[in-house]
Amino acid sequence: MARVAGTVQEAHRDGTKGAGGGPGRRAPGRLTARQESRAFSFPGARFLPEVVSLKNYIPVGLLKPHPKNAEYYSPPTPEEREMLKRSIAAEGIRDPLKVTPDFTVISGHVRLEIARELGFEKVPVEIVDGDPEYLEYLLIADNDERRYCRDPIKKAKRDKFLLEYWKKMGLQNVTPGTPRTSSELAKKAGYSNKKEFYASVKLNDLIPELQQLVSRGKLSQTAAYSLAFLPPEEQKQLLEVLGEAGVAGLSVRQAQELRKELETERREKEALSRRLAELEEEKRALSAELSKLSGELSAAGERIRREQEQREKELRGLLEEKERELEKLEQRLKEFEAKPVEKVVEKVVYRPDPTLQAELEAAREEAARLLQDKEFLEARLREVVQEKEKKEARARALEEEVERLRRWLDHAQAQLKKEKESPKPPQWTREHAEFRQLVADASRHACALAEALGNLLKRHRDRLLAAARVRGAPGEELRELVEVMNDTMHFAAFKTSLDVAASRIVEVWEVLEPGKPKLQVLKGGKEKEG
Known part of the structure; x- marks a missing residue:
């Protein structure tokens, strides 16, 4: 750097005699109006040290390419390269290469390669300095004016960096020219609208294999945009299933439908995962409840058994004691009653003994x-x-309830295991949702039917009976006949509806309890086995 700085000072002191000077050329140390406008309109330029723009000749062996150059730009076509090579061979490098103080090339990678091919020992350079983000931004801003890159993925990577850089600069509010809105960002990047700009940025979400297909022109950008919304693992699975040829042959509509279907399947998978988590939680809750109930049952049963045994033992002891005492008294009573003559004599002849009598x-x-x-x-x-x-x-009932809960828990575990081992397709999920809806509708209508029939019997039992029996008789007035006929028609429709409902109930009962005798509805609301 000391040698470079000395060269800069000598060139500035000697005026047009410096390296690269000559008749008709601008004096080193001065920028053109276009260069000055470009250099100081870049976001972040305010933080830079002085941009050293004097033309200096640096040995080509000291220069090294920027690590992001190959990622952001493709090599020129053979025709473009040959045209530039002829120009450099005839006139030399007219515009200096832009390099950093550590000789990393910012602008001029292709010219440096051609200079090495032509045997140049030194090339003219301009030294630029700044933070790494600004230098990377300068790499894109300067080369976009010189080089045309046909690779959409490289363009997408540049757009992503520009988006992040401009957002950062906009938050810091450092430069008046920094774009602030989405439309300004898109226009600054060379797009007619923000939708195209963000579509390009979205291509960075593709996995490398799909990015290569886009770079080679086998997969259209529009189709790739739809696939970029898929998670990386789904993109890999799609590539494994279809192969490169299958993915490359996808139309825009097919890519959009694939994205839609996979997103739907992902949501259903997430819903299934949530349901499995809920079942796991229910399983844990049931297991805890079962353990608690078993503990309570064991404790209650043991306590009740001990209390009953203790109480029974006490009562039996007391009863035995009373029975022994009663037996003694009965024995004494028999002894007294076994001598009635003596007692009469004692009562008549002798004076009774008050003590004995008492x-x-x-x-x-x-x-x-x-x-x-x-x-x-x-x-x-x-x-x-x-x-x-x-x-x-009660203890036996609790044991039966525990056994029922245990069987239910085993069934739930089996169902959970079955759902884990064999995930259902989306069609099953829709059919299951339809099944749940129909069961809910049937339950609601069944409750409504039961409530309506209950109200009918409670409030209008006599009218219902009259409608069932009255058929009309000769001699009745026309209006009464019409009313009778209306009641009869309503009753006929009502009875037909009840018959249909009863037949459906019998069919459902047969499905729920297969193998049991069928039920037939009799008059009076009773049922009999069929």
Whole structure:
């Protein structure tokens, strides 16, 4: 850089005698009006150091291409290259190459290659400096005026960079000429409207294999635009299924339909994934509920069993104690009653013993009380036994409910596994949605029919019976006959509708409970097995 800076200073000091000077040429160190306008209208130029534009000759061995050049631009055609080579061989390089302080070429890659082919040792350059984003922007802005790139993908990559760069510069509000709206961005990039500009930027979302088809002209840009909306994995699958020839043969309409169908299938897949997640959540909730219910059932059953056993043991002990006491008293009572003569003699001849008499009376009262206690305890024991049977029945019912829930959970797990292993096509999803809608409609209409029939029987049972029986008789007035005929017609339509509904209900019941006897509706609202 010291040698380059010295060359610049010498060229500036010597005026037209500097490298590249000569009669009729502009003095080094000055830019043309067009170059000055272009250099300082670039977004980001305000942050640059001074742009050194003096013409300097640098050895070609020091120069290196910009790493983004091959990504943004295609080589010229053989005819264009040969024309430029003849011009350089005859007149030399008239416009200096633009390079950075580390000799990275910004503008002039093709001229540098031709100079090396022609054996040039040095080439004229202009030193430009700035941040990396600005230099990349300058690479695009300067070369777009010199080179025509026919590759839509390279153009799309340049457009993407320009979009991001201009948005950044617009947010920083650094340059008055920076485009602010979408239309200004498109116009600045060389498009007639913003739709074309953003369509070009969208091509960057294609996978590399499809970008190559667009670059080679095998896949149209319009068709590729539709495919760019697909996720990368779907683009790869599409390429695997159709192959390069199949993808290249897609029309615009086919690409649009493919995008639409794949997006629909993706939404259905996402809906199925959400449904599977919901089923997983329901499964976890059911498992937790089942575990909780089993724990509660076990705890309640064990507690109830212990309480019943303890209470039964206490009652049996108390009953046995009362029975023993009663037995003793009955024995004593028998002893007293076994000697009636002695008692009469004792009562008539001898003075009765008040103590013995009181003891006998007390024994009788105690015997009566014990009999009552025995009856009460036996009744209470029967109640405890009945309560035990009820709780055991409740426990069995809970066990059956647990078993039903377990079977339902197993069924739900099997259904979940089946849905995971064999995903259904979109047609199945639509048929399933139609099935759910029809079931919901049938449920709603069935409820409405039940409610209407209930109101009819509750409010107009007599009128309904009269309409079913009255047929009209000779001698009635015409108006009454007309009313009778109207009621008869309404009843006939009503009965026909009921018959049709009943037949459909029997058919549905046969589907829901196959193998069971069919039900026939009889008069009076009863059913019999068919």
